[in-house]
Amino acid sequence: MSVSTPALPAARIRAALASRRTRYGLLTALPVVIYLLVLFVYPILGTLALSLKDEQGGFTLHWYADTLTGINLSVLLTTLRISAETALASLVLGFLLAYAVSRMRPLFAALAMVLVVAPHFVSALVRTYGWIILLGDYGVLNEAMQAVHLPGAPYQLLYNEIGVVIGTTYVMLPYTVLLLYGVMRGVDRRLLAAAASMGAGRLVIFRRIYLPLVAPGLASAGLLSFILSLGYYVTPRLMGGPNQTMIASLIEQQVTKDYRWNGAAAQGVVLLLITFAGLLLLKVVGSLGASAKQRSNS
Amino acid sequence: MTDLGVATPTVAGAGDKPAAATGKSLSVVALRKTYGPMVAVEDASMEIAAGEFVTFLGSSGSGKTTTLMMIAGFVEPDSGTITVGGRDVTRLDPQKRNLGFVFQQYLLFPHMTVAENIAFPLQLRGVPKDEIRRRVFETLDLVGLSGFGNRKPRQLSGGQQQRVALCRALVYRPPVILMDEPLGALDKKLRDQLQTEIKKIQRELGLTVIYVTHDQEEALVLSDRIAVMRDGRIDQFGTPRELFERPRTPFVADFLGAANFLSGRVEHHTDEHTLVRLDTGGLLRARQHALAKGAPVSVAVQPGRLDVCAPADAFCSGTVQSVTYVGTLVRVVVNVGANCSIRLEVSARNAPQVGERVGITADPDNINLFAAESAG
Ligand SMILES: Nc1ncnc2c1ncn2[C@@H]1O[C@H](COP(=O)(O)OP(=O)(O)OP(=O)(O)O)[C@@H](O)[C@H]1O
Ligand SMILES: [Mg+2]
Numbered sequence: 001m002s003v004s005t006p007a008l009p010a011a012r013i014r015a016a017l018a019s020r021r022t023r024y025g026l027l028t029a030l031p032v033v034i035y036l037l038v039l040f041v042y043p044i045l046g047t048l049a050l051s052l053k054d055e056q057g058g059f060t061l062h063w064y065a066d067t068l069t070g071i072n073l074s075v076l077l078t079t080l081r082i083s084a085e086t087a088l089a090s091l092v093l094g095f096l097l098a099y100a101v102s103r104m105r106p107l108f109a110a111l112a113m114v115l116v117v118a119p120h121f122v123s124a125l126v127r128t129y130g131w132i133i134l135l136g137d138y139g140v141l142n143e144a145m146q147a148v149h150l151p152g153a154p155y156q157l158l159y160n161e162i163g164v165v166i167g168t169t170y171v172m173l174p175y176t177v178l179l180l181y182g183v184m185r186g187v188d189r190r191l192l193a194a195a196a197s198m199g200a201g202r203l204v205i206f207r208r209i210y211l212p213l214v215a216p217g218l219a220s221a222g223l224l225s226f227i228l229s230l231g232y233y234v235t236p237r238l239m240g241g242p243n244q245t246m247i248a249s250l251i252e253q254q255v256t257k258d259y260r261w262n263g264a265a266a267q268g269v270v271l272l273l274i275t276f277a278g279l280l281l282l283k284v285v286g287s288l289g290a291s292a293k294q295r296s297n298s
Numbered sequence: 299m300t301d302l303g304v305a306t307p308t309v310a311g312a313g314d315k316p317a318a319a320t321g322k323s324l325s326v327v328a329l330r331k332t333y334g335p336m337v338a339v340e341d342a343s344m345e346i347a348a349g350e351f352v353t354f355l356g357s358s359g360s361g362k363t364t365t366l367m368m369i370a371g372f373v374e375p376d377s378g379t380i381t382v383g384g385r386d387v388t389r390l391d392p393q394k395r396n397l398g399f400v401f402q403q404y405l406l407f408p409h410m411t412v413a414e415n416i417a418f419p420l421q422l423r424g425v426p427k428d429e430i431r432r433r434v435f436e437t438l439d440l441v442g443l444s445g446f447g448n449r450k451p452r453q454l455s456g457g458q459q460q461r462v463a464l465c466r467a468l469v470y471r472p473p474v475i476l477m478d479e480p481l482g483a484l485d486k487k488l489r490d491q492l493q494t495e496i497k498k499i500q501r502e503l504g505l506t507v508i509y510v511t512h513d514q515e516e517a518l519v520l521s522d523r524i525a526v527m528r529d530g531r532i533d534q535f536g537t538p539r540e541l542f543e544r545p546r547t548p549f550v551a552d553f554l555g556a557a558n559f560l561s562g563r564v565e566h567h568t569d570e571h572t573l574v575r576l577d578t579g580g581l582l583r584a585r586q587h588a589l590a591k592g593a594p595v596s597v598a599v600q601p602g603r604l605d606v607c608a609p610a611d612a613f614c615s616g617t618v619q620s621v622t623y624v625g626t627l628v629r630v631v632v633n634v635g636a637n638c639s640i641r642l643e644v645s646a647r648n649a650p651q652v653g654e655r656v657g658i659t660a661d662p663d664n665i666n667l668f669a670a671e672s673a674g
Contacts, residue, residue, distance in 0.1 A: 190405050193372050196392040197399040198419035198470070208418070212409040 044272070051265035063266035072250065072267065079247040080274075082161065082236065083229035086168040090225045091218060093169065094176030101177070102184035113181070117174045124171070128238045131167055132158060135239075159241040167235035172225040179224065183217030219285040227278040230271060247271055321349040321506035322383035322473040324369070329378035331364055338364040340530045342378070346523075348473075349504040351497070353517040355553070356527030362510045363402060365527070366476050369508065370399050382474060398467035398475035402482070402510075404459045406451035412438070412462050413447035419470040437465040440495055442488075456483040461492070468499060474506045481516070493519055514554050518542075526550045548596055548668050555600035558640045560614075561670060564593045571662055578635045582613040584665035594670035603664035604642040606630070606650050612657025614640070618650045632656060 016022050054060040066072060101112045119127060134140050135157040142154035157163055187210065195205045233248040240246075247267055254264040329342040339361040346352050354362040367373035369380055371392035379388045387395050406415050413434050420430045438444050441461040451459055460483045467475055480496075481489045497520055500507050511517055517524050518538045525535040526549070534546040538554075545551035548559065562576040567586070574582045574595055582597060589595060609615040616634035628649040630642045640658060650656050 188405070190401070190403065191407060193392065194399070194401060194405040195407070195418070197370055197372075197397065198466070199393050199396060199422050200418075201393055204422065209407060 047265045047268050050262055051269050053262060063262045064270070066263055067266045067270055072263075075245050075247055075250045076267075076270065078244065079230060079271075082164055082168065082232070082244065082246060083226045085161070085165045086172055086229040087222045087226040089165055089169040090172035090176045091222045094173055094180050094221060095218065097173070098177045098180035098184055101181055109181075113178070116177050120171070120174050124234050125238075127170070128167060128235055131163075131170070131239060135163060135166065158239060161240065161244055164236045164240040164244045167239040168229055168232055171232075171235065172228060175228065176221040176225055179221040180214065180217050183214050187213045216285060216288050219288075220282055223278055223282045223285060227275055227282070230275055230278075320471060320473050321504045323348045323381075324383075324474055324506060324508070325381045326365075326369065327379045327381075329365065329368055329380070330376045331361075331368060331373060332376055337530050339368070339375075342530075342532050344525060344532065344535050346506060346508070348383075348506055349500075351500055351507045351509065351520055351522045353509045353511060353521040353524045354527055355511060355514060355517040355524050357512055357553075360527040361530040362512075362527055363478055364530075366399075366478055366508065366510055370397055370476055371395050396472055396474075398470065398472035400463050400467045400475070400477040400480040402478040404451075404456075404463040406459055406462055406466070408451055410450075411447065412443070412449050412451065412454070415451065415462060416465045416469050419466065423470060433469055434465075437469045438462075440468075440499075441465055441492065457485070457488065460484065464492070464496075468496075471503055471505065474508070475500075476508045476510075478510045479512075480509070482511075489516070496520070518554075524554075526553060528553075542600070543664070545598065545666055548598055551598035551600075551666055551668075555598075555602075556641075557598040557600050557666075558604070560597040560599075560638075560640075562595055562597060564589050564591050564595055564667075566591060572667060574667065576614060578614050578638065580612065580614040582665065583662040584667050585663045587667040589667060589669060596668045596670050598666045598668065599660055599664060601629070601641040601643040604640065604658055604660050605644055606632075606642065606648055606656045607659040609655060609657035612659050615655065615657040616640070618652050618654045618656055621649055621652055623649075632658060634658070 051063050052059055052061070054062060067076070097116065101109050101116075104112060132139075136142070137154050137156075137158075139157075141157065145153035145155070157166065191213070192205050192209055195209050200208070231248050232246055233252065236244050236246045237249055248271075251264045251267050251271075254260045254267070324346040325344070326346075327343050329339055330337075331339040342361075342365055344352070354365060356362050364373060368375045368378075371387070371390060375388065379386060381387065382395060382397070406412075407418065410418065416434045416437060417430045420433060425433070434447065435444065438447055441464060443458060443461055443465075446454065446458065446462075451462065454462065460480060464477075464480050467477070477496075481492055484492065493516065496507070496509075499505070509517075509520060521538060523535060523537055524541055526533045526541060528547075528549050534541055534550045536544075541550055541554050545554065545557075548557075551557040552559070560576055560578070560582075562574040562582065565573045565575040565581065567573070570586060571583045572585070572587045572589065574584060574597060576582055576597070584597070587595075614634050616632045616639075619631040619633045619639060620629075622629040623646065626646055627643050628646050630644060630650060631639050632642065633639045642658065
């Protein structure tokens with residue numbers, strides 16, 4: 001707070017650097033900064049450079065053009081589509097689950113949260129095979145549905161988009177539930193009572209009071225699962241068919257089978273850019289949510 | 299019958315005609331609420347007529363909010379019944395009771411503007427848009443907040459939020475409005491002004507209002523009747539005058555009248571009076587009370603009902619300790635014995651001097667006696 005008058009940015013930065021606290025802060029941050037530079041920034045810059053080079057080492061945009069056309073484009077679109085479906089499904093399920101948990105007594109709520117989160121300490125591979133056992137033609141689910149003579153059973157629940165989305169949604173669920181649970185616990189229930197006192201029915205209260213109050217949380221949870229889904233690799237490979245190839249698998253294939261490092265790099269950069277755009281949006285939504293929270297606390 | 303809240307938009311229409319008595323009677327019988335071992339409200343009963351202004355007066359934690367919440371339907375009573383306009387609503391959901399509620403904590407909807415907050419109950423009742431706009435504007439104007447309609451609640455001060463909360467309950471003119479310290483956060487001037495407005499609206503529309511406060515002056519100004527609450531019980535329910543002149547318990551005498559308390563024993567009864575021998579020695583003449591001869595009593599008399607006189611005519615006397623001028627009245631403290639002083643409010647013309655020896659007298663009719671056991 002030493003600079004009270006609006007100063008030039010340069011002057012302000014110099015003033016900030018002069019402060020002992022800032023210098024001390026920079027010093028303690030140094031190990032992390034170096035760590036990130038070596039293991040994060042350098043490889044990304046390397047990837048970027050790779051994606052812009054042709055076979056002779058000259059500059060080209062060929063790989064990007066390649067990424068955004070033909071089969072590569074359709075894989076990219078599949079990735080976006082599956083991510084969106086996952087975000088939607090985990091949002092709906094997560095909302096119901098989080099709502100139920102937020103209405104429980106604290107002890108039961110804690111237990112329920114453990115139940116939701118615990119499976120995710122198990123390796124992704126094991127979990128995925130668990131689903132394959134459950135969802136197969138002769139899996140528990142289809143057997144059960146056949147036993148009660150559900151028309152159309154057995155259903156094809158594996159090696160198609162349904163299978164992939166079931167798997168990815170399951171992975172995303174703890175994130176959305178945790179996020180939404182936090183937001184829901186923050187809603188002042190007395191506001192709902194206030195609406196009821198004016199004669200609002202349950203549906204109106206839900207639509208006009210509750211939903212707007214948790215909306216920022218819904219938006220961030222949805223975006224978060226979308227972003228995290230973009231990089232899925234194991235689940236679509238094991239639970240999807242050829243039409244569910246996602247971009248991470250494509251990159252892997254190009255590197256390990258086709259040795260097309262430059263193409264893989266360009267796809268990686270595109271994926272990264274989409275992720276960054278999502279994160280940016282998340283931040284915007286997050287700050288909106290923060291101000292909403294401030295409001296309901298006032 | 300238009301008493302069904304949401305489903306019947308006619309309720310709002312009915313409120314449009316001023317001077318039509320829209321209030322409803324309300325009765326509460328033997329209401330009780332406990333939280334674990336704690337008894338929050340015990341045996342609360344009262345009959346409130348349509349169009350009556352009733353205040354719950356009591357210190358913090360005496361069960362005022364809890365009683366109000368039970369009437370509104372937010373807290374389920376352990377036992378007892380609540381009837382609004384002759385209809386038993388004890389087990390009815392809050393949204394079906396068609397009451398208005400002003401919450402102690404305002405509870406404005408944070409995601410709506412001030413105007414949207416106030417419009418909300420009108421929208422629920424299907425009031426046309428133009429009329430909503432007009433009524434929101436009128437109501438905001440009434441509480442001195444015109445021009446604040448587009449703000450969000452968080453951009454208002456506590457007192458402003460409280461006024462919006464008041465608007466939100468008044469705007470749809472429910473037949474019964476429950477208000478939990480709706481003016482608690484306001485300064486004296488604004489509070490006086492809004493008291494007048496609330497009273498005016500209530501009178502004009504004939505609304506039934508139950509009002510909670512711990513400010514006795516506010517209760518006296520507004521109420522047709524006051525229920526004095528203590529430790530979850532209603533000590534007395536009556537007109538301000540009844541409470542003031544005929545308090546049923548020492549607590550009521552103290553809480554409303556800030557009474558002086560003296561102790562003594564019943565000496566004997568005459569045809570019209572009960573005579574009490576005070577511990578300070580004097581003989582006090584009080585109006586007739588049904589108390590046994592020799593029974594220990596507690597004497598309560600309000601400062602304004604006492605006067606100074608010659609020591610010879612007094613029921614007790616002492617030296618004047620302090621004299622404070624408050625306008626046309628003076629507050630006098632007279633020391634009448636070891637650690638015992640009496641507060642008086644007398645006309646400034648009769649003001650004694652500090653250090654002067656004076657007697658104290660009172661009209662026997664203004665003296666209340668309580669059996670000493672209940673003088674806890
Ligand atoms: N939800 C609750 N759980 C447990 N005890 C409660 C609850 N609500 C109220 N109480 C208790 O019941 C008693 C009455 O509370 P209430 O809120 O009705 O008091 P009040 O008269 O409105 O006080 P104030 O003037 O401070 O608002 C208090 O002792 C309070 O601690
Ligand atoms: Mg209260």
